[in-house]
Amino acid sequence: MSLSEPLFRMDSISKRYGGVIALKDASISIRSGAIHAVLGENGAGKSTLIKIMAGAVVPDEGRMLLDGREVSFSTPAAAMASGIVCVFQELSLIPDLSVADNIVISNPPLRFGMIDRRRQRTIAQDALARAGASDIHPSSLVKDLPLSRRQIVEIAKALARKPRLLILDEATSALTQSDVENVFGVLKRLRAEGMALIYISHRMHEIAALADDCTVFRNGRSIESYPAGSKTDQQVVELMIGREYVNVFPPKPAAAPDRAPVLSCRNLSWGDRLSNISFDVRPGEIIAIGGLDGQGQRELLLALFGVLRDLKGTIAVAGQPVAFRSPKEAKSGETSIALIPEDRKTEGLMLPMTVRENLSIAALRSVSKSGIIDRGVELARIDELLKLLAIKAATIDMPVGALSGGNQQKVVIAKWLMNRPKIILLNDPTRGIDVGTKQEIYALLRKLADAGAAIIFYSTDYDELIGCGDRVLVMYDGSIIRTLEGSEINERELIASALNVNSRAIEQRIGK
Structure with a gap:
């Protein structure tokens, strides 16, 4: 293979499912030692593309070339044998097995016809270290790990197969911010080692931080390939959706109506995860919850929905104190509560x-x-x-x-x-979905609020907090440490509050 020749190439790939065209004349070229971002809305053909690369789907037309030679994969095992490994958005881990069992499950080390447990543990430790997760114990059961840690194990499992081309489909969508930073470091190191990587994400800032090359897909077709950084975010989004991208967030009302709260919390606490939380939500309001990931935001939503036991403090719905013993009770009655998980x-x-x-x-x-x-x-x-x-x-x-x-x-x-429902709770509702669908969900939330619903949503995306929230409750170490309103809802104040520092310190640090 010459230095100018791509490691892997797909030419005019097409795939149909009955009368539905999933891919039509799609083409892409992947270089060694580069991260190639694949962009597009859900349904644009990205999933079908990577399934064909990974041997899970056989194309109807077109050809694939690896090292300049034509190849075809009838099974994922055939693709892996050629060094192509995919980390799909849907985890493939078996919850009741250990981390080590999952990492080597397709090719366990054997000794005298039995699994060599010592060698298995060494392989798992090496893979976890390469994935930046030496803190995960190989003997831990997968079901005992939080979702973000399971995603890291999935990446370690892929790295244990020693890929030449690693495909990551929304691999950071379930990760905490610290895990994302670790994974970014891992991917950059793999790129420096000469590995080819395909990276699929709906988070534009991740693409900007990682990608060397980009290809946009729309309606099953590859629309354009270009060097990363050569187009603005707006130009990229317009390529993805095929129309001008404006008014991402619907306008906020000038002022929330002065109505009685439909939901009130006073000194709500739960173990060491929630501490003295107090706030009100009125009909027609969208209350955003911010802060660094893992500061009690998810536990707060679960507490409001009747999932957690042994709560301290009070919750009132429509002015009446409640003590929900289950989600069934929370969703019952005239003032019902819903939780989008x-x-x-x-x-x-x-x-x-x-x-x-x-x-x-x-x-x-x-x-x-x-x-x-x-x-x-x-x-x-x-x-x-x-x-x-x-x-x-x-x-x-x-x-x-x-x-x-x-x-x-x-x-x-x-x-x-x-x-x-009259009260709607949402836990990171746009994680892993495309920009067009996000825009539809933003408009829906505002429409529901305008119709009188009270909405509380947690998001890891600062743009969503700024664009959707009428007020933003910033959480730190299980407490609400600040409530932002009006012009205070901006990135500087959100970051400063999330770190529990004065915003002037942030200004001085970034030189503003």
Whole structure:
């Protein structure tokens, strides 16, 4: 292979599923020692592209070249044998096995026909160290790890296979900020070692920090390839969505109506994770929760939804003190509460079940009479929500797992809207979805608030906190340390508050 020749190339790749065209004449070239970002909305063809690269899907047309020689992969094992390994967005780990078992599961070291446990542990330790996660013990059960740590194990598992081309599909979407920084360091080191990497992310700042080359996909086609940094974010987004990208966030109301709070917390505490939290939320308000990841934001949402036990302090809904013993109690009654969870794959959806079944499952009581589902009421409510959220599904009787990530997230939101909740809690609701779908969700949240819902959402994205929040509650070490309003809701104040320092110190540090 010459120095100018790419390590891996795809020419005019096409793939159809019945009458649906997933890819059409798609092409891409990947260099050794470079990080190649693949950009596009959900449904643009990115997932099909990497599945073909990884041997999980066989293309209908086109060719692939590795080291200048034409190749084809009928199975993932064939692709891995050629040095192509993919870290998919959906984790492939087995929860009841140890970290070490998962890392070597496809090719465990053997001694006298038995698994060599000592060698297995060494391989796992080396892979974890290479993934920047030496703190994860190889003997730990995967099910005992938080989601962000499981994602790191998935990356270590891929590195244990010694890839020449490593594909990462939304590999940082479940990570904490510290884990993201560690992974960035790992990827840069792998690039310096000469590895070729494909990086798929909807986070534009990650692309700017990592990528050397970029290719944009839209409607199953490769639209344009270009050197990273040669286009503005707005130009890139317009290539992705095929239209001018303006008004990302809907306008905020001039002032929130002075209404009685629909939800109040006073001195809410839980173990060492929540401490003396007090705030009010009024109908029509969007309250954003900020702060560094892991400061108690998720626990606060779970406490409000009746998941946590042994809470101290008080929660009042519509002026009445409540002590929910379960989510079932929280979602019942006239002032019902809904929680859109962090991980749609494991907490929000039942992937093998249909779109209809997933939409109805949280609202069976409201669409039933005498314990029997009223199909007319159910279908009318589903049709209303499909239109409201613009959910793209060929039929409501298709498995929800067959939808794109953005449409799956819309189904999670629609499922809880079936109950017509008055209080809506959202845990990082746009994680891992494309910019077009994000924009639709922002508009939906404002529409729901304008209709009288009280919305509380946690996000790791400062732009979302600034663009959506009428007020931002910044959490630090389990407490709300600051409430930002109006012109205070800006990146400098958010960062300073998240670090629990004075914003003037931030100004001095960055030279403003």
